[in-house]
Amino acid sequence: MKTCRGPLPSLLLALLFLPGYGHARDNRDELLPAGEGILVRHARYALGYNPCHKQANWVYYKLAATPGEAVKRTNDFREDPLLEGLSASPADYLRSGYDRGHLCPAADMAFDEQAMSETFYMSNISPQTPAFNRGIWKKIEEKVRKMAGDDTLHVVTGPLFRDNKGTIGANRVTVPGFFYKLFYSPARRQMVAFLAPNERGDRPPEGYLVPVDSVETWTGIDFFPLLPDDLERELEAAVPLAVPLAGTPAVPPPVPLLASLFAILILVILLFIYTSRWSRRRR
16 A cells, blocks of 8 residues: 655645635535545635645535536646645656546536636546546546536545555556545435446446445545534435436435334234234134
8 A cells, every 4th residue: 555655744644634725715505525635725626635645535516507608628737736746747647558537527617717727737637547537437427417407516526545556657646446426416315426446337327326425434534524414324325226317306215224124024023923813813
């Protein structure tokens, strides 16, 4: 497992618990994750940066359908000015065999020129295999965009550092083994999470659905800590049987397995008591 060494990491560990820095903005309705990382705020997204892996642990943003013409993609990949000396550089990816994969997609910020440009900060980029980035990951991004519709989704995206594929570049950027994308829909009262390995995917996006609380266990990140505990536990444990598009009702979350087994046990006991009494009466 990759570890940080030398005097610099000690300083970085102290930074992990700073309140963060970046653009001042109205964040009253934000639902930021709770977890390790240097909190950085840009115009339309925030992230928890991991200086050891040279990428974000998570990126949070709000996604809603926006009318009007989309701004042109900039492709101006560059170091994050708010993480001077800590960010990966575009040179780390040159001839590495890996794509510069967005965590907050550029297409999700196509409503604003500044927001679009800031998605090309290297703090918002992770190494992804070409087959993954241009295949299943692109399909998952498109799926989530379609689901926004008139709703506003609270989206969190990031890498899962398990079964990693080594490092790239002079900055030793970790190549994650998996990536997740999840969201909370207040209007549909639903959470949906996708988790996929950093490789070619042969299933549709629905084939990568997992419970949000499973991703929390694997990453150590509490994704929506500001929600009421009861609501958070209920929605994070559920896996939708299908992912509804915008304007369609949400699939009710399945009843937890233990509750189902308990209900079946009670029914069996009641049936046994009933049949026993019936047999005695017939005698």
